[in-house]
Amino acid sequence: MIELNKVSKWYGSFQVLAECSTQVAKGEVVVVCGPSGSGKSTLIKCVNGLEPFQKGEITVDGISVGDPRTDLPKLRSRVGMVFQHFELFPHMNVLRNLTLAQVKVLGRSEEEARDKGLKLLERVGLSAHKDKFPGNLSGGQQQRVAIARALCMDPIAMLFDEPTSALDPEMINEVLDVMVALAKEGMTMMVVTHEMGFARKVAHRVIFMDAGRIVEDATKDDFFGTPRSERAQLFLSKILHH
Amino acid sequence: MFSGFDFDVIQRSFVYLFRDGMVFTLTLTAIAMAGGIVFGTLLAMMRLSGLRLVSAAAGAYVNLMRSLPLVLVIFWFYFLVPWIGGWLMGGGATIKVGAFLSAAITFTMFEAAYYCEIMRAGIQSIPRGQVAAGQALGLNYWQTMGLVVLPQAFRNMVPVLLTQTIILFQDTSLVYVISVTDFLGAASKVANRDGRLVEMYLFAALVYFIVSFTASQYVRTLQARIAVIR
Numbered sequence: 001m002i003e004l005n006k007v008s009k010w011y012g013s014f015q016v017l018a019e020c021s022t023q024v025a026k027g028e029v030v031v032v033c034g035p036s037g038s039g040k041s042t043l044i045k046c047v048n049g050l051e052p053f054q055k056g057e058i059t060v061d062g063i064s065v066g067d068p069r070t071d072l073p074k075l076r077s078r079v080g081m082v083f084q085h086f087e088l089f090p091h092m093n094v095l096r097n098l099t100l101a102q103v104k105v106l107g108r109s110e111e112e113a114r115d116k117g118l119k120l121l122e123r124v125g126l127s128a129h130k131d132k133f134p135g136n137l138s139g140g141q142q143q144r145v146a147i148a149r150a151l152c153m154d155p156i157a158m159l160f161d162e163p164t165s166a167l168d169p170e171m172i173n174e175v176l177d178v179m180v181a182l183a184k185e186g187m188t189m190m191v192v193t194h195e196m197g198f199a200r201k202v203a204h205r206v207i208f209m210d211a212g213r214i215v216e217d218a219t220k221d222d223f224f225g226t227p228r229s230e231r232a233q234l235f236l237s238k239i240l241h242h
Numbered sequence: 243m244f245s246g247f248d249f250d251v252i253q254r255s256f257v258y259l260f261r262d263g264m265v266f267t268l269t270l271t272a273i274a275m276a277g278g279i280v281f282g283t284l285l286a287m288m289r290l291s292g293l294r295l296v297s298a299a300a301g302a303y304v305n306l307m308r309s310l311p312l313v314l315v316i317f318w319f320y321f322l323v324p325w326i327g328g329w330l331m332g333g334g335a336t337i338k339v340g341a342f343l344s345a346a347i348t349f350t351m352f353e354a355a356y357y358c359e360i361m362r363a364g365i366q367s368i369p370r371g372q373v374a375a376g377q378a379l380g381l382n383y384w385q386t387m388g389l390v391v392l393p394q395a396f397r398n399m400v401p402v403l404l405t406q407t408i409i410l411f412q413d414t415s416l417v418y419v420i421s422v423t424d425f426l427g428a429a430s431k432v433a434n435r436d437g438r439l440v441e442m443y444l445f446a447a448l449v450y451f452i453v454s455f456t457a458s459q460y461v462r463t464l465q466a467r468i469a470v471i472r
Contacts, residue, residue: 050374077380087375091393100389101379153379 001026001157001188002047007056009042016042017053018212024157029189031199034209035235040192041084043209044159047190048079061156077105080150084162086142088134094121094145095130098152106153113152120148124178140171147178157188164195196240200224208232248438252445255432263428264449270345270424271411277350278410279403282357283396287387289362300358307355313416319348320420341422345414353410360402364395401465408457412450425449 002024009017016039024030032040045051047058049065049072058065063075088097098117102108108116121127124144126137134142143163150158160179164172176198183189183202193199199206199220206223208216208231216223216232227233252259288300307315323344327337368391376386396403415426423431426446433442 045374048378050377073377073380073382076378079378081375081378083371083375083378085369085371087369087371089372089375089390089394091397101381104385104389105380149379 001028001061002190003057003059004043004047005057005059007043007046007053007058009039009046009051009053009055016212017046019056020209020212020214021056022207022214022217024188024190026188027186028204029183029187029191029202030205030207031203032190032192032207032209033194033196033199033235034215038209039212040209041161044161044190044192047159048076048081050076050081073105077101077153078156080147080153080155080158082143082146082150082158082160082163084165086134086139086146086166088142088146088149090134093131093133094126094137097134097145098149101149102152116152117148120151121145123151124148125174138171139167140174143167143171143175144178147175147182151182157190158182160189160191160193162192162194164193194239196224196236208235210235247441248436249441251432251436251438251441255428255436255442258432259425259428262423263425266342266423267411267414267425270342270349270414270417271407273346274349274353274410274414275407277346278353278357279361281350281354282359283361283392285354285358286361286365289358290365304355304358307352308359312352312413313419315352316345316348316416317419319351320344323347341417341420345417345420345422349410349414353406356406357403360399360406361395363402364399365391367398368394397468400468401461404461404464405458408454408461411457412454415450 004020004022006019006021007017008015008019020039020043022030032044034040042051046053047060047065049070053066056066060075060079064070065072065075088094089100092100095114095117098121099110099113102113102116103110118127118130121130124147126141126144126148129137129141129145134145137145147163163179164175167175172195176195179189179191179198180202191198191203203220205217205219207214208223208227208229210231215229216227218227223232224236227236285300285304288296289304291297291300320339320341323339324336327339331337372390372394373386376390381389414424417424418427418430421427429442429446433439436442
């Protein structure tokens, strides 16, 4: 479904990604972790072309992301993305946030988009808030709306960029619950997160990054059992300390 | 103290001052504001464009306009446009451009440079993540701008845009250089005709003050109400 082949990226002379290669199969859940500044977020943003990369190749469902002839908006409309800071549109109410791209990008009718939006809003347990504005919702609620917004597009895969990092601790679980349910339904997911509990529960594979490189790319059991790299062991010992 | 003055002149010329003068001033202000904001927004998008040629062209235009006195631009435009128009038509003869049209175009183009800088700040005040979110949903550049970025930028900038419009309202009085009768022009004509300079200019100042001050007070109340909750 998603394939990365030796992807490299530079900011000026600083290399943020160095020959990153991996793949995510259909229905697979892959967690990307690593210390801050290791390039995890940059990597996931390269997958739907939000960040350009200079070398290597990324294909999503057989379509090359780096190819200048690729219709990027169209490709992005098929890949859902959830951001660290939610990024709901603050000048629109919740329902409009959900229907906007359905109407403007997929060409659905307002009514069809509304039905779909309400259905997904119910799924994330926020039907009662459909007329509110994002600013009046808690962080956890906003992130659930953001997930619903991405799902409205019937994506073939979902990208999560640290979806719980900006949340208060008591709101993390309500978001993770939605993500776990999604993973169990067989959604293809690439998730940048530090939530090792989530990784343990639903991930098939775990990728560990450091200094722009993929240091470890292992099945979940291997990763939590005996990570091969010293750097990953150190990282795990630090975040699983308590 | 006021015994030597004749304030009756105001009453006698009231209809002329407002029906002819003020209507012109307000019409010109409204046209230049609407056109200036539209062009200014386009210029701002150009300035922020990743294409270097496009941003340089917009930058050059804005810097040029902001470096010239408005009076000079009005003056030049009024006398040059007929020539340029004639040259473009290929006839060699000058084309006729009315003073009003000339003023409307000049003010629109001049103000666009200032509105551009306001909208540029407004666009830049919107977090990058909003653009990313729009793009991630499959919106193209124009949709992302038109549906996500500009509505927010515009709302954030309404107070500043209106403040600029108040300045524009005062600046329209400069059309006197091409002998157009705006509010101040009308007041000036009456003043000279009746020899009542002090009374008329005092009255004109009062009217400009009342309009501008009321408008700026309104902007202040608006400011508190309109901001997007984030």
